[in-house]
Amino acid sequence: NNKVGVIETWLRKHRLIFTGATRHPFTLSIRDGTVDFKSFKKWLGQDYIFVRAFVPFIASVLVKASKESDDSSDIEVILSGMASLNDEIAWFKKEASRFGVSLTSVVPQKANVDYCRFLESLMSSEVEYPVAMTAFWAIEAVYQESFAHCLEEGSKTAEELKETCQRWGNEGFGRYCQSLQNIANRCLEKAPDDLVSKAEVVFLRVLEHEVEFWNLSRLEA
Ligand code: HMH
DSSP states (O other), X not given: OOOOOHHHHHHHHTHXXXXXXXXXXXXXXXXXXXXXXHHHHHHHHHHHHHHHHHHHHHHHHHHHHHHHOSOTHHHHHHHXXXXXXXXXXXXXXXXXXXXXXXXXXXXXXHHHHHHHHHHHHHTSTTSOHHHHXXXXXXXXXXXXXXXXXXXXXXXXXXXXXXXXXXXXXXXXXXXXXXHHHHXXXXXXXXXXXXXXXXXXXXXXXXXXXXXXXXXXXXTTX
C-alpha cells in the first residue's frame, strides 16, 4: 500500500503552522544553548500539570479504541503510551526537585487551563475515535519533533537539559509517534469526509495550543 496518508497530506498543506509548533523560539533556544533556566523551570512546572490532565485523555482514547477499533493492536500502542506517562510523572517529580521547582505550588496559567479544557472536550463520547486519535498523535508528535531537533548534530543543548530532550526526542518515542500516526491514518482512510474535516480542524487546534503552551515559558507571560 503506497497510498499517501491523510496525515502526510495535512503536514504538507499546513507545513508552516506545524513548523511554528516544532521550531518554537523556546525549544530553539534549548538547542542553541541560550535558554534561560528560569524559562525552562516555568515550562517544567506547567507541563507537569498538563501531563496529569493528559492521562484521562489517553484513557478516553483507549475506551474509544476498545469500542470502535477494528485492529486489536491499537490498544497495545495506546496502553504503552499510558505506561510511559506513568514513568513521565515520576520523572517530572525527580526533575523538578533537581531544578528546585515545587510542583505542589505551580499555578496553571491560562494557556494551560485552555489546553486542558480542550483535552476534556475531546474526551466526550460524542467525539469519534479517528478525531481523538488524530489529536493524540499530534500532541505527541509536536514534542517528539521539537526535542529530537535539540539532539541533532550541531545542537548546543546544555548537559542538564539533555535528559529532557531525550525523553521525547529518543528513537523509541519516535517509533511510538509513527505508530500513532499509522493508526490515525488507517482510521481516517475509512472515515467519511466530514469526520476527516473535523479531524483536520482538531489537528490545527492542537498546533495552536502547543504554540501557546511553549509561549508560557516566557517569563513575562
Ligand atoms: C504541552 N504537549 C504538551 N506537553 C507534553 N508533555 C506533550 C505534548 C507530549 O507528551
